[in-house]
Amino acid sequence: MAGTDITRLPASATGAPAIILVDPQLGENIGMCARAMLNCGVTDLRLVRPRDGWPNPAAVASASGATGILDSVRVFATTQEAVADLDFVLATTARGRDLIKVIHTPETAAQQIHAHAKSGILFGPERAGLNNDDIALANATLNVPLNPGFSSLNLAQAVLLICYAWWSTREAHQTATTLHTGETSLASMDEVENLAQHLEKKLVENGFFRSSEQKPSTLRNIRNFLFRSGMTAQEVRTMHGIFSSLSRADSKNVQN
Amino acid sequence: MAGTDITRLPASATGAPAIILVDPQLGENIGMCARAMLNCGVTDLRLVRPRDGWPNPAAVASASGATGILDSVRVFATTQEAVADLDFVLATTARGRDLIKVIHTPETAAQQIHAHAKSGILFGPERAGLNNDDIALANATLNVPLNPGFSSLNLAQAVLLICYAWWSTREAHQTATTLHTGETSLASMDEVENLAQHLEKKLVENGFFRSSEQKPSTLRNIRNFLFRSGMTAQEVRTMHGIFSSLSRADSKNVQN
Numbered sequence: 001m002a003g004t005d006i007t008r009l010p011a012s013a014t015g016a017p018a019i020i021l022v023d024p025q026l027g028e029n030i031g032m033c034a035r036a037m038l039n040c041g042v043t044d045l046r047l048v049r050p051r052d053g054w055p056n057p058a059a060v061a062s063a064s065g066a067t068g069i070l071d072s073v074r075v076f077a078t079t080q081e082a083v084a085d086l087d088f089v090l091a092t093t094a095r096g097r098d099l100i101k102v103i104h105t106p107e108t109a110a111q112q113i114h115a116h117a118k119s120g121i122l123f124g125p126e127r128a129g130l131n132n133d134d135i136a137l138a139n140a141t142l143n144v145p146l147n148p149g150f151s152s153l154n155l156a157q158a159v160l161l162i163c164y165a166w167w168s169t170r171e172a173h174q175t176a177t178t179l180h181t182g183e184t185s186l187a188s189m190d191e192v193e194n195l196a197q198h199l200e201k202k203l204v205e206n207g208f209f210r211s212s213e214q215k216p217s218t219l220r221n222i223r224n225f226l227f228r229s230g231m232t233a234q235e236v237r238t239m240h241g242i243f244s245s246l247s248r249a250d251s252k253n254v255q256n
Numbered sequence: 257m258a259g260t261d262i263t264r265l266p267a268s269a270t271g272a273p274a275i276i277l278v279d280p281q282l283g284e285n286i287g288m289c290a291r292a293m294l295n296c297g298v299t300d301l302r303l304v305r306p307r308d309g310w311p312n313p314a315a316v317a318s319a320s321g322a323t324g325i326l327d328s329v330r331v332f333a334t335t336q337e338a339v340a341d342l343d344f345v346l347a348t349t350a351r352g353r354d355l356i357k358v359i360h361t362p363e364t365a366a367q368q369i370h371a372h373a374k375s376g377i378l379f380g381p382e383r384a385g386l387n388n389d390d391i392a393l394a395n396a397t398l399n400v401p402l403n404p405g406f407s408s409l410n411l412a413q414a415v416l417l418i419c420y421a422w423w424s425t426r427e428a429h430q431t432a433t434t435l436h437t438g439e440t441s442l443a444s445m446d447e448v449e450n451l452a453q454h455l456e457k458k459l460v461e462n463g464f465f466r467s468s469e470q471k472p473s474t475l476r477n478i479r480n481f482l483f484r485s486g487m488t489a490q491e492v493r494t495m496h497g498i499f500s501s502l503s504r505a506d507s508k509n510v511q512n
Contacts, residue, residue, distance in 0.1 A: 036413070038406040066406065107424065145424070150294040150322065157292070157416055164417055168363065168401070180359050180397070199498070208501040221494060229485035232356050238477065242455070245464040246502035 017090075017113050017166060018044040018120035019159060020082050022134055025051045025126050027058030031070065032156035033123075034059070038066040039160065040167035046082045046120075047075045079122065079134045088116035091130050091138035092123050092158060094151065102140040106165030109142045113166050121162060126155055184234040189227070191236045196223050198240055202247045273346075273369050273422060274300040274376035275415060276338050278390055281307045281382050283314030287326065288412035289379075290315070294322040295416065296423035302338045302376075303331045335378065335390045340446035344372035345483070347386050347394035348379050348414060350407065355388060355480050358396040362421030365398045369422050372442070377418060382411055392480040393445065440490040445483070447492045452479050454496055458503045 019037055024030050024047060034045055047054060054075050063070055076082040083089050090109055091101075104112065113119040122138060124130035135141065144153065144161055153161070187195075200219055209215040231239070275293055280286050280303060290301055303310060310331050319326055332338035339345050346365055347357075360368065369375040378394060380386035391397065400409065400417055409417070443451075456475055465471040487495070 035406075039402045039409060039413075041403045064408065105424070144420075146295045146420075147297045147423075150291075152320065153295060157295075157413070160413055160417065161420055164400075164402075167403075168361070181356050184356070202502060203498065206501050208498065218494065221491065222498075225485070225487065225491045225494075229481070229487075230358075231481065231485075235356070235477070235481050238474070238481075242459065242464065242478075243502070245462050246458060246499070 015114060015117075015119075015170070016040075016042045016044065017163075018046055018086060018118070019163070020046045020048065020079070020120050020122050021050070021155070022048040022079055022082075022122055022130060023051065023125040024123075024155070027052055027056035028062040029126060029155045030056065031059035031062030031064075031066075032154075033159045034063045034066040034069040036156045036160035037163055038069055040163035042163045042167070043069050043072070045069050045073050047073055048079050048082050049077065050075065051125075079137055083120050083122070083137060086118050086120040088112060088119040089138045090119070090121045090140055090142040091135040092121060092162070093135065093141045093143055094129055101135070101138070104140055104142045105145055106142070106162045107169075109140075109162065110166040110169045112140070114170065123155060123158065181232055184232045187231045187233045187236045191233060192226050192231060193223075195231075195236050195239055196226055199243055202243050205247065271370060271373075271375075271426065272296075272298045272300065273419075274302055274342065274374070275419070276302045276304065276335070276376050276378050277306070277411070278304040278335055278338075278378055278386060279307065279381040280379075280411070283308055283312035284318040285382060285411045286312065287315035287318030287320075287322075288410075289415045290319045290322040290325040292412045292416035293419055294325055296419035298419045298423070299325050299328070301325050301329050303329055304335050304338050305333065306331065307381075335393055336445070336449055339376055339378070339393060340444065340449070342374050342376040342445050343442040344368060344375040344486075345394040345445060346375070346377045346396055346398040347391040348377060348418070349391065349397045349399055350385055355391055355397075355477075357391070357394070357480070357484055360396055360398045361401055362398070362418045363425070365396075365418065366422040366425045368396070370426065379411060379414065389476060392476045393449075393483055395484055395486060440488045443487045443489045443492045447489060448482050448487060451487075451492050451495055451499075452482050455499055458499050461503065 019033065019042060021030060021033065027050075030047070030050065037043065037045060050056065052058075054073065055070070059070055060067055090104060090112070109121075121142065122130055122134055124134065142162065144158060146153070196219075199222065203209065209218065275289065275298060277286060277289065283306075286303070286306065293299065293301060306312065308314075310329065311326070315326055316323055346360060346368070365377075377398065378386055378390060380390070398418065400414060402409070452475075455478065459465065465474065
């Protein structure tokens with residue numbers, strides 16, 4: 001999907017969680033996480049003991065322009081320090097652990113993040129995931145419920161799904177569909193009714209109705225379709241033109 | 257996030273949409289899309305004119321074991337053929353287009369997919385996205401509302417977010433609106449396309465197009481309306497009858 005790709009760092013969306021990568025291995029993955037974060041207006045990236053040090057040119061190469069996030073990364077020696085200023089922390093886990101924690105989905109986690117002043121989400125190293133000591137620091141765990149037969153996500157995909165669940169619920173915008181109508185607008189009921197009457201007239205003139213019993217139900221079905229379809233004013237005009245054009249041949253026929 | 261990584265292909269989750277990649281460029285992206293699909297129990301992958309042909313070893317290398325999906329890929333020469341058996345088609349777009357369509361988010365799109373028997377989602381080539389002729393074939397468009405200053409997603413990320421929105425709501429879709437179709441059912445894309453071609457033929461015969469420049473955009477707008485409107489099979493038959501009836505007068509005229 002193509003889209004705008006502006007490199008400037010916008011103001012972090014209010015209430016966005018911090019993303020905390022513990023023992024991340026590949027710089028490339030750190031960069032892809034930054035990109036996924038910025039897609040969703042999340043800008044606070046923290047690293048605990050990045051294996052290849054920091055800064056890391058491989059991260060810049062894979063961030064697709066989300067370099068503002070990389071420039072403001074904070075690096076910590078321990079997970080405790082990385083979460084010190086937060087009031088709600090989630091630990092991502094792939095499977096059940098022995099620790100007794102509430103297990104959130106991205107959707108229920110998003111509700112909790114909205115309800116807290118400053119949240120953070122812990123992600124473990126690519127291969128092993130978080131260890132139990134890190135999970136114990138969290139208020140709850142977070143698991144993305146995927147196909148049980150194929151649930152492996154890479155780090156940036158997990159960050160994307162979780163950040164998007166937060167981003168898409170910060171307003172109520174996700175429940176509303178909109179109709180893009182360009183320079184025209186939806187036809188009024190009146191305009192659609194006129195079109196239906198125009199069509200009916202042409203059908204009668206052309207002998208469309210072979211039996212009088214069939215006529216009312218057929219007309220009702222045509223009306224039902226036209227009113228349900230959400231025509232624009234322009235589309236109504238086009239259909240008028242179509243019916244007239246097809247029937248102009250008919251009026252020539254009558255004149256002959 | 258680590259997790260299970262089983263290579264077997266599970267039975268496709270009931271009602272899962274088909275994913276249709278139009279003019280995909282990199283095999284690596286096709287493989288990553290297959291992985292994202294399988295994460296969410298979506299297994300019907302269709303390709304329209306893959307640039308590097310099919311099968312493609314680069315796709316296998318990047319599918320992280322989701323090879324069952326790649327083995328059952330179907331390749332099509334045109335978008336029309338790829339969507340012919342579907343009853344609801346969404347076109348992903350990054351930005352507003354001139355065509356008149358409902359714009360869905362992944363969340364509202366998921367509700368529509370739950371409400372239809374067999375849906376499909378069109379994704380355009382990596383750089384350019386879908387062209388207007390492909391968008392005109394769809395019932396509605398689908399846009400992932402991201403950070404306006406940084407909304408670029410790669411193909412597999414877009415597939416993941418959209419498939420996950422369907423997957424994560426497949427058990428909670430009782431609230432989705434449904435179209436009561438009585439004893440008929442929604443027309444297939446193929447049936448609507450046949451109707452569009454029938455209308456085009458009649459319009460040409462009746463001299464509807466006064467200038468040849470105007471013809472392609474008018475036909476695209478008519479197709480856009482017909483595909484957007486959600487016609488039933490019965491309504492398609494009725495409209496065929498209408499076009500034939502109106503034009504029968506024309507053929508009489510010619511005979512006179």
